[in-house]
Amino acid sequence: MKLPQGIRVLERGWLSCNNILLDEAGSTTLVDSGYGAHAPQTLALLDQALSGTRLGHLVNTHCHSDHIGGNAAIRRRHACRVSIPEGEAPLIDAWDEAALILSIADQRAERFDYDATISPGEILRMGGFDWQAIAAPGHDNHALMYWCADERILISGDALWENGFGVVFPHLFGDERAFVTVRTTLERIAALGARIVLPGHGRPFDTTEAALERAFTRIDSFAADPERHARHALKVMLVFALLEKRSLPVETLPGYLEQTPLYGEIDRRFLRKGSAALAEYLVHDLQRAGAVRIEGCCLVPA
Numbered sequence: 308m309k310l311p312q313g314i315r316v317l318e319r320g321w322l323s324c325n326n327i328l329l330d331e332a333g334s335t336t337l338v339d340s341g342y343g344a345h346a347p348q349t350l351a352l353l354d355q356a357l358s359g360t361r362l363g364h365l366v367n368t369h370c371h372s373d374h375i376g377g378n379a380a381i382r383r384r385h386a387c388r389v390s391i392p393e394g395e396a397p398l399i400d401a402w403d404e405a406a407l408i409l410s411i412a413d414q415r416a417e418r419f420d421y422d423a424t425i426s427p428g429e430i431l432r433m434g435g436f437d438w439q440a441i442a443a444p445g446h447d448n449h450a451l452m453y454w455c456a457d458e459r460i461l462i463s464g465d466a467l468w469e470n471g472f473g474v475v476f477p478h479l480f481g482d483e484r485a486f487v488t489v490r491t492t493l494e495r496i497a498a499l500g501a502r503i504v505l506p507g508h509g510r511p512f513d514t515t516e517a518a519l520e521r522a523f524t525r526i527d528s529f530a531a532d533p534e535r536h537a538r539h540a541l542k543v544m545l546v547f548a549l550l551e552k553r554s555l556p557v558e559t560l561p562g563y564l565e566q567t568p569l570y571g572e573i574d575r576r577f578l579r580k581g582s583a584a585l586a587e588y589l590v591h592d593l594q595r596a597g598a599v600r601i602e603g604c605c606l607v608p609a
């Protein structure tokens with residue numbers, strides 16, 4: 308797929324989100340900075356992409372660990388401006404590790420400073436194009452997407468991927484309207500008529516209608532069966548943790564689930580299995596799905 312000149316996507320994996328570079332003579336903007344453990348790799352990729360020039364501006368779609376983990380390191384290296392969605396500012400100001408889903412999910416990010424906040428409706432000049440910030444509540448209620456009307460390109464963050472969208476965290480914390488909120492955001496995306504979507508994870512795609520159809524089907528199935536979403540969330544979180552740790556002794560998994568508050572909270576609210584049965588379920592189901600395998604006594608990402 309051909310992107311307009313000046314728009315580049317550094318496609319990463321699941322632990323780190325994609326980094327989107329918007330070039331403009333003298334002032335390049337980066338959207339999202341990846342996971343903290345990957346910060347050296349992100350800096351190197353950025354150095355290569357910028358071929359010696361300095362980054363001017365770092366913008367975030369939302370403040371989850373895999374999108375802000377490189378913020379501190381990039382700001383140090385490039386002395387760039389950093390802008391975050393306005394709804395995230397109180398969490399970042401207080402560095403609220405629970406609300407940022409860091410400590411409670413056994414995830415990490417280096418604390419960073421920002422220079423400005425972005426509110427929905429605001430227009431940002433990035434890479435020689437105007438991008439409108441659009442509220443994208445659901446996966447993260449403070450998340451923003453960035454919409455280039457001239458090119459009909461959407462930077463969607465975790466609100467829409469080619470195949471799905473990010474875990475609906477507010478639902479896990481008891482917001483019963485959260486699935487409806489996701490649906491509303493998907494409808495907002497559908498109304499844009501995007502030609503190309505640059506997602507937070509996975510490759511850029513131009514099959515927006517098909518992706519939306521899959522996303523609507525998925526959110527409806529979660530709404531019909533919230534336990535399904537809870538199981539999905541637990542699996543996503545565990546695979547994410549394994550990608551960082553690389554391996555975890557299987558026998559320590561029940562203890563790990565007990566120590567990491569979000570697993571227990573999801574289990575108590577939706578599944579009521581207890582840590583031993585939950586560990587057994589997760590190992591079995593993730594192996595069956597081909598997402599993890601057992602090497603010796605350890606669980607490793609496949």
Ligand SMILES: [Zn+2]
Nearest residue numbers: 371447465473
């Ligand atoms: Zn996210």
